[in-house]
Amino acid sequence: xxxxxxxxxxxxxxxxxxxxxxxxxxxxxxxxxxxxxxxxxxxxxxxxxxxxxxxxxxxxxxxxxxxxxxxxxxxxxxxxxxxxxxxxxxxxxxxxxxxxxxxxxxxxxxxxxxxxxxxxxxxxxxxxxxxxxxxxxxxxxxxxxxxxxxxxxxxxxxxxxxxxxxxxxxxxxxxxxxxxxxxxxxxxxxxxxxxxxxxxxxxxxxxxxxxxxxxxxxxxxxxxxxxxxxxxxxxxxxxxxxxxxxxxxxxxxxxxxxxxxxxxxxxxxxxxxxxxxxxxxxxxxxxxxxxxxxxxxxxxxxxxxxxxxxxxxxxxxxxxxxxxxxxxxxxxxxxxxxxxxxxxxxxxxxxxxxxxxxxxxxxxxxxxxxxxxxxxxxxxxxxxxxxxxxxxxxxxxxxxxxxxxxxxxxxxxxxxxxxxxxxxxxxxxxxxxxxxxxxxxxxxxxxxxxxxxxxxxxxxxxxxxxxxxxxxxxxxxxxxxxxxxxxxxxxxxxxxxxxxxxxxxxxxxxxxxxxxxxxxxxxxxxxxxxxxxxxxxxxxxxxxxxxxxxxxxxxxxxxxxxxxxxxxxxxxxxxxxxxxxxxxxxxxxxxxxxxxxxxxxxxxxxxxxxxxxxxxxxxxxxxxxxxxxxxxxxxxxxxxxxxxxxxxxxxxxxxxxxxxxxxxxxxxxxxxxx
Numbered sequence: 001x002x003x004x005x006x007x008x009x010x011x012x013x014x015x016x017x018x019x020x021x022x023x024x025x026x027x028x029x030x031x032x033x034x035x036x037x038x039x040x041x042x043x044x045x046x047x048x049x050x051x052x053x054x055x056x057x058x059x060x061x062x063x064x065x066x067x068x069x070x071x072x073x074x075x076x077x078x079x080x081x082x083x084x085x086x087x088x089x090x091x092x093x094x095x096x097x098x099x100x101x102x103x104x105x106x107x108x109x110x111x112x113x114x115x116x117x118x119x120x121x122x123x124x125x126x127x128x129x130x131x132x133x134x135x136x137x138x139x140x141x142x143x144x145x146x147x148x149x150x151x152x153x154x155x156x157x158x159x160x161x162x163x164x165x166x167x168x169x170x171x172x173x174x175x176x177x178x179x180x181x182x183x184x185x186x187x188x189x190x191x192x193x194x195x196x197x198x199x200x201x202x203x204x205x206x207x208x209x210x211x212x213x214x215x216x217x218x219x220x221x222x223x224x225x226x227x228x229x230x231x232x233x234x235x236x237x238x239x240x241x242x243x244x245x246x247x248x249x250x251x252x253x254x255x256x257x258x259x260x261x262x263x264x265x266x267x268x269x270x271x272x273x274x275x276x277x278x279x280x281x282x283x284x285x286x287x288x289x290x291x292x293x294x295x296x297x298x299x300x301x302x303x304x305x306x307x308x309x310x311x312x313x314x315x316x317x318x319x320x321x322x323x324x325x326x327x328x329x330x331x332x333x334x335x336x337x338x339x340x341x342x343x344x345x346x347x348x349x350x351x352x353x354x355x356x357x358x359x360x361x362x363x364x365x366x367x368x369x370x371x372x373x374x375x376x377x378x379x380x381x382x383x384x385x386x387x388x389x390x391x392x393x394x395x396x397x398x399x400x401x402x403x404x405x406x407x408x409x410x411x412x413x414x415x416x417x418x419x420x421x422x423x424x425x426x427x428x429x430x431x432x433x434x435x436x437x438x439x440x441x442x443x444x445x446x447x448x449x450x451x452x453x454x455x456x457x458x459x460x461x462x463x464x465x466x467x468x469x470x471x472x473x474x475x476x477x478x479x480x481x482x483x484x485x486x487x488x489x490x491x492x493x494x495x496x497x498x499x500x501x502x503x504x505x506x507x508x509x510x511x512x513x514x515x516x517x518x519x520x521x522x523x524x525x526x527x528x529x530x531x532x533x534x535x536x537x538x539x540x541x542x543x544x545x546x547x548x549x550x551x552x553x554x555x556x557x558x559x560x561x562x563x564x565x566x567x568x569x570x571x572x573x574x575x576x577x578x579x580x581x582x583x584x585x586x587x588x589x590x591x592x593x594x595x596x597x598x599x600x601x602x603x604x605x606x607x608x609x610x611x612x613x614x615x616x617x618x619x620x621x622x623x624x625x626x627x628x629x630x631x632x633x634x635x636x637x638x639x640x641x642x643x644x645x646x647x648x649x650x651x652x653x654x655x656x657x658x659x660x661x662x663x664x665x666x667x668x669x670x671x672x673x674x
Contacts, residue, residue, distance in 0.1 A: 598647025
């Protein structure tokens with residue numbers, strides 16, 4: 001065998017096509033070879049924007065000595081975790097069961113059936129960082145595989161059984177979920193907040209948008225200002241720290257320190273979608289100039305740099321350029337001074353530029369010392385200075401762009417961009433969201449509505465997974481609420497039907513991550529835990545809730561309650577990864593339906609919509625209809641009409657609707673609870 005990755009479309013796999021390692025993609029061919037030759041499999045999982053993946057590649061996979069050992073002792077499989085999150089999920093879970101910290105690059109050792117028996121993450125070529133050298137690891141694993149098969153079998157059996165148990169729903173009492181329980185959980189989340197620097201936990205610090213949204217929802221319910229302060233502080237420090245690109249827009253994946261100064265420089269589509277989605281929700285109440293600016297700048301970055309070959313959004317921008325992490329983004333004081341001249345001193349003071357640098361001898365632009373907006377004149381004067389630096393930065397060698405189109409990540413950004421466009425009356429953003437939706441449904445969906453997960457170079461690949469369907473269905477319903485175009489609703493309904501046919505666990509409830517006809521995995525994972533992207537079983541609660549409210553169909557509500565029943569027992573064990581599940585449970589049971597009886601194009605309807613935008617309503621479901629004749633007989637708004645010929649809004653919670661509101665003032669009073 002030789003390295004055959006040149007036949008792939010993934011930029012990450014193509015990065016390794018010239019390695020002396022005989023890499024193969026995941027599939028039956030590689031598994032059959034391992035069985036035929038009696039060798040273990042070395043599975044390496046990473047992604048194109050991953051810094052430590054690059055480090056291990058340069059140290060080991062590009063080294064002929066290391067490659068010779070790998071080729072002699074193992075069948076070597078390389079996987080892009082963004083193309084195959086299902087594979088990554090299984091083996092990350094296996095590594096956790098071994099008591100090891102997960103991450104990328106993931107290095108797992110498997111038998112010829114793909115069953116894991118040992119693993120780790122990054123291994124240096126020579127022993128360092130308290131980790132054994134990679135060649136030593138390779139020889140040791142191979143020796144054990146050949147000479148101590150009982151150890152391999154024992155480990156394999158333990159892991160295999162544990163992986164199966166991960167899917168089973170344990171017996172026991174299901175806690176009764178209600179708003180009081182949700183608020184208690186929010187207070188427990190709040191205990192983990194960093195009150196000085198903002199965010200949840202300590203270094204390394206991730207945005208944790210699901211948890212912050214949980215706190216914000218509880219604030220909206222209870223008016224507990226402490227919860228709002230935690231969310232606002234987190235978003236402010238993220239937006240003023242080094243994790244934000246102050247010249248080009250967009251947020252990096254996480255901060256390596258507690259203060260949000262030093263990012264892991266890669267930019268991921270999903271992170272930016274999730275941060276903007278939360279920021280939009282918070283801006284609806286705070287009307288923060290900072291948050292509005294960050295939303296605009298990041299939307300500009302998205303449209304400028306991230307639109308892919310089919311009109312949808314690309315996946316990631318690398319952390320490294322010219323082989324150096326962050327090189328594209330950092331500055332010397334001398335460089336700043338040369339470009340900005342007399343204005344450099346003020347800029348350096350506000351953006352934390354130091355003569356000796358603030359990170360590894362270089363400077364990351366940040367405003368952590370000046371997190372609040374300054375006077376309008378100063379802020380206006382800073383804009384052309386940033387633009388000058390941005391123009392200079394454009395002449396540098398840019399980090400690589402991973403142009404894969406990932407269906408699930410696109411679903412997140414389509415929903416966010418459409419909501420932002422609607423909220424700020426930016427028609428171009430809504431149009432771009434619709435363009436991306438069209439791109440996914442024309443290039444990554446087959447004739448019977450089944451989705452593919454990834455698209456690049458004219459090829460749609462890999463059977464769609466749970467998050468592909470849930471995120472795209474959520475995007476479809478968002479576009480339906482904004483545009484009123486019924487085919488978006490029809491798409492969402494179709495995708496839910498696919499999930500019910502191919503993903504539902506008839507025995508214990510809940511949706512598997514993979515379809516029943518995805519045959520190349522050792523197990524079908526099932527969970528409601530959030531990972532890099534929101535849990536599919538959490539997101540589907542919002543989709544089903546909205547379909548129930550919009551159509552009146554009881555079956556959607558019943559399916560959602562089956563999901564709640566399946567996973568709620570986990571709340572008593574570990575609720576921290578269940579934030580999306582909890583957030584969307586609120587939408588399911590306390591959704592605030594706003595039904596406007598009138599034509600979307602009528603001026604009075606537009607005035608009512610403008611008023612709705614003044615309220616942060618996380619559990620809102622909006623339906624604009626000419627009349628209520630087609631609503632089911634038991635819908636609370638059935639029979640509601642225009643008033644004196646004017647469009648009227650009704651706010652319904654559960655089976656009860658408000659009095660009609662025909663003016664923005666009336667609607668405002670209802671939404672305020674007056």
